[in-house]
Amino acid sequence: MVCLTAFVEAFFNREFLAAVLPLGSAGVNIAEVSPAIRAFYVIGGYSFGVLTLLAPAALLASGILKPSTRLLATASLYASALGAVVAVAMDVQHVQEGINSIFQSSSAGESLILLGLVTCSVIFAALVVLQHRDLMGLALAVMLLTELLGILFLVGNIVTANFGGEGWSTLGGFSAAAEPYAGTLGGLLFAAAGGYRILGKKGGIRWGYVAALLVGVAIEYAVMANVFPGSSIVLGTIIIYDFGFLGVTDTLVPLVVFAGIASFITALFLLAMRGGQNTTFAGLTGLLLIITGFVYASETVTTYILLPSLAAAMASIWLANPRGGNAPNMEKSVRLKG
Amino acid sequence: MSEEYKKENSKYLRLGVYGFIFILLVGGLAIGLDNALDAASQSATTMTAYYVPNAQLGLGNPGQEQYWASIPYTTVPLVPTVPAPGSIAGHTTSIQVKMAWTYVDGVPYIMVLMHGVVLGTPSEIQTAYQNPSGERTPQGRIWAPFNFFPTSNYFVNITYSTHDQSTTTVKSVPISYQQNEISYPPGETMGNPVQIYVTKSHGTLTAWVSGAIDQYGNPLNGGAPIQITSLDISANIPSVGTVDITSPSQILSYGINNSIWPQAAYNLFYPEDTGEYVDLFHNSTYLYPLRAAVMWDLGGVPNDWFKVAYTPHMVLGTSGAFSAGAVEVWHWNSNPRSNNTLDAGYAGILANLPGFMGLPGGISWTMANYTHYPGYKDPLNLGYLPHQGLVADMYVNGSSIYYLGGIPFVTTFPALNNPSITNWQWLQGQYTPSELWNPSVVATGDTLATAPNGQTYLTLEYARTFSTVGVSDGQGESHYQIQLAPGGTYHVAFAWFQGAIGESVDFKSISLWWNVYIQPPSSASGPLGIQQYLGILPMLLGLGAYGLKRFI
Incomplete structure (x- = not known):
């Protein structure tokens, strides 16, 4: 549900519609068409509202209701849950102090507490998945590292703006520059790890996977090769301006897009192949990281900040289910449901 | 119809009704949240314009006044405007920015300092700085002949x-x-x-x-x-x-x-055709000016947008139209707008503006001819300072870039100027400088310096009064310009062009939105009181203890 909402939000948000669609190239005056695309703004805004509700709710549920025996996984879940509480408190304060003030109502301290908790949950989750000694564990760890780089950018700027010391901002700048490299690497590793599992599955699903990848790559090639005039610019613009991905240069654009397409298709097939809880959670974690974490890593918005934490929580839960089988708690939940 | 079937039906009906109510509830809450909340924070990151009592303007040596040393630089990451394979845009990964403000005879002035790397060989940089060329398409055609x-x-x-x-x-x-x-x-x-x-x-x-x-x-x-x-x-x-x-x-x-x-x-070749290009013609001697820009949001977009993934972006394939809302841009280029009197086209206070496309009978006067109306409070007399450079002051909305104080066929975008001058008068040059809007109420100073490792850096300082009310004697120029106030927060974005390696027009590197907080004179600390978060500490500690208990 969170994945779906985040996906809809990303593609119907105002920025995507107002800045990314090639309306200018089509000779359309943006000011004139704004009223016509207002309905889409409502869809984007609605999705954002649902996301604002779902993100803390899901985190609280995963953190408090989920029993686990693993130290790091539990620590990650509780850090996520605490992050959700702080985020909700910040949102409430925001409403109290003036919802539409140009400046944020929450303090630098609050922002740093939230970011600190999210950082903890992400670091713990990264350590958790690294204990899972296979390619999927490494892929998720690198994807989580991308989140950390985005968070570090925010932390650096908040510290410099409020407490001085330009070294923090410089560090934030380096983090932003490194983001697309880590994101591309993580996405490709995820696609490789997930693809290995999907291709190992008998039946038509692996052919469907290969076909989906080929179609995805063919479309990307056509777009990047400007088969449709101006399309390469539009796609690159989406990556940077809709997804808020910093540090991207022109040569990186095709790689980032390829990693995004491949990992997105892989995550969907991991979910579709019904390969047990382990595979499903890996797919869900990957999907969350691709859609949310990659997308919003540079935004200081509580809703967006919580999404990497949610992905980290998913990763922690994933480890609680050893490879190849259902963990006892999952069996319990299945029995209860039945 | 069997009892079991009816029971099933009733179950589905009940589920449907519950589902509908659930969707209504979540939907209502979501729309309410979106309208009323949007986010607890902002998507733009923040930098502070620090109050400095009795600060001096040193446009001949930007950034060298002592007070700048106590203000931290903020690193601003940049992204390419045209992110596509083969694009000439996006060679600058980040720049550094700091801001300060002061009172001069009771009138507040903002100072913006930008510092960034200049790419290219020393000879290319020198060409771009002092003798740049006009833009051409990769095929060598003039970029904007009309x-x-x-x-x-x-x-x-x-x-x-x-x-x-x-x-x-x-x-x-x-x-x-x-x-x-x-x-x-x-x-x-x-x-x-x-x-x-x-x-x-x-x-x-x-x-x-x-x-x-x-x-x-x-x-x-x-x-x-x-x-x-x-x-x-x-x-x-x-x-x-x-x-x-x-x-x-x-x-x-x-x-x-x-x-x-x-x-x-x-x-x-119309503006919409520009969206098809990802490169410009350039070689080691045919280069474009070094350019930089500070862009201020003027509204027209709900503040919510800045909090939820709204980025400043030109609409490709237009004459610089902005994606949403309106902005003012302080656009500086090294020639003719820098403070270097050796520039081929130096347009500082002592030089002539270019004639009317070389035609006889065209206009020709100095910046000093522009009238400084008494209603505009500017004790520093910006526009008349030694070592001063200029900016192209631009207003941008959903249709185009417009030059403030621009003159048709002299400046290269549509002009916003004295509305009482008719089209015929514009054509025939039947007006005087005193009738025109002031084209540059923003003073600049810039220096190029080469570090020991051979890397060249540009340091650029902008200065302007907080308010420009009265600058064109009530004709409306100030409506297109940012009006600042102590304690206020404004949305701002930055751009950097590597003209010495071929970047120009819409090919550059730009930042996402930032907030600038104008620190009030009475405020000793930053904009965000750290004491505010203390209230939620007990709740955090309680939850932490609960979590620890569960964990152990």
Whole structure:
């Protein structure tokens, strides 16, 4: 549900519609068409509202209701849950102090507490998945590292703006520059790890996977090769301006897009192949990281900040289910449901 | 119908109703949240413009005044404007920015300091800094051979053949045709100024046109005057009225000999075509100026947008239109707007603005001719400072970039200026500097410095009064400019062009939105009181303890 909402939000948000669609190239005056695309703004805004509700709710549920025996996984879940509480408190304060003030109502301290908790949950989750000694564990760890780089950018700027010391901002700048490299690497590793599992599955699903990848790559090639005039610019613009991905240069654009397409298709097939809880959670974690974490890593918005934490929580839960089988708690939940 | 079937039906109905109610509840909550909350924080990151009592402006050595040393630089990551393979844009990964403000005789001034790397060899950088070229497409065509002039009945079509350019026919271009076919942005048509005049030889009157260009911007007939063989102009001539001009004698009788007219553009390169390019023509000697820009949000977009993934972005394939809302841009370029008097086109306080595309009778005056109205409080007298450079002050909205104080055919975008000057007066140069809006109320200073490792850096300082109310004596210029106040927070974005390696026009690196907080004089600390978060600490501790208990 969170994945779906985040996906809809990303593609119907105002920025995507107002800045990314090639309306200018089509000779359309943006000011004139704004009223016509207002309905889409409502869809984007609605999705954002649902996301604002779902993100803390899901985190609280995963953190408090989920029993686990693993130290790091539990620590990650509780850090996520605490992050959700702080985020909700910040949102409430925001409403109290003036919802539409140009400046944020929450303090630098609050922002740093939230970011600190999210950082903890992400670091713990990264350590958790690294204990899972296979390619999927490494892929998720690198994807989580991308989140950390985005968070570090925010932390650096908040510290410099409020407490001085330009070294923090410089560090934030380096983090932003490194983001697309880590994101591309993580996405490709995820696609490789997930693809290995999907291709190992008998039946038509692996052919469907290969076909989906080929179609995805063919479309990307056509777009990047400007088969449709101006399309390469539009796609690159989406990556940077809709997804808020910093540090991207022109040569990186095709790689980032390829990693995004491949990992997105892989995550969907991991979910579709019904390969047990382990595979499903890996797919869900990957999907969350691709859609949310990659997308919003540079935004200081509580809703967006919580999404990497949610992905980290998913990763922690994933480890609680050893490879190849259902963990006892999952069996319990299945029995209860039945 | 069996009981079991009915039971199933009733179950589905119940589930459907519950589901519907659930969707309504979540939907209502979500819309409410979106409208009322949006986020607890902002998507733009924040930097502070620190209050510095009695700060001095040192435009000859930007950033060297002592107070700058105590203000931290904020690293601002940049992204390419045209993110595509082979794009010339996006060579700057980040720049550094700091801001301060001070009072001078009770009038507040903002100072913005930008510092960033300049790419290119020393010789390329020097060329870009002092002797840059005009932009060309990768195929070598002039990027923008035609310029903007208000849509009007003065536009004429000048025909030519590739074989013989010594004669031409000149006809009016109907306004309806301009509006339907060639005008962009709305109200503006692309054109090129030409001069029409009449000579008398052996009792015969002959009409001529000079300054005409072909569709690529190259002078027709080798730049020599072209004889007009057929004339059909229908236009409104002040003090004469709307007339049809079909003979050279009418030009004399109406008193419009040597008058300037806009030659309508041929349809080969309009603003929407720019969206198809990812590169510009350049080599080691054909380079573009170094440029930088500070962009201030002027509104027109809900503040919510800045909190939820709203980025500043030009709409590709336009004459610089902005994705949403309106902004003011302080656009600096190294030539002619830097403070270096050795620049080929130095336009500082002592130099002439360029003439009217080289035509005789064009305007020519210094910046100092512009009137400094008493209603505009500016004790530093920006625009008249030693070592001062200028900015191109731009207003941008959903249709185009506009030059504030711009002059048609002198500045290269549509102009916003004194609304009482008519199109005919603009064409004929029938106005004086004192009537025009001040084109640059922002003073700049810049230096290029090479570090020991050989890397060149540009340091650039902007200074302006917080308020520009009264700057054009109430004609409205200040409505298009950012008005600042102590304690206020404003959305701002930055741009950096590597002209010495070929970046220009829409090919550059830009930042996402930032907030600038103007620190009030009474505030000793930053904008965010750290004490605010103490209230939620007990709740955090409680939850932490609960979590620890569960964990152990």
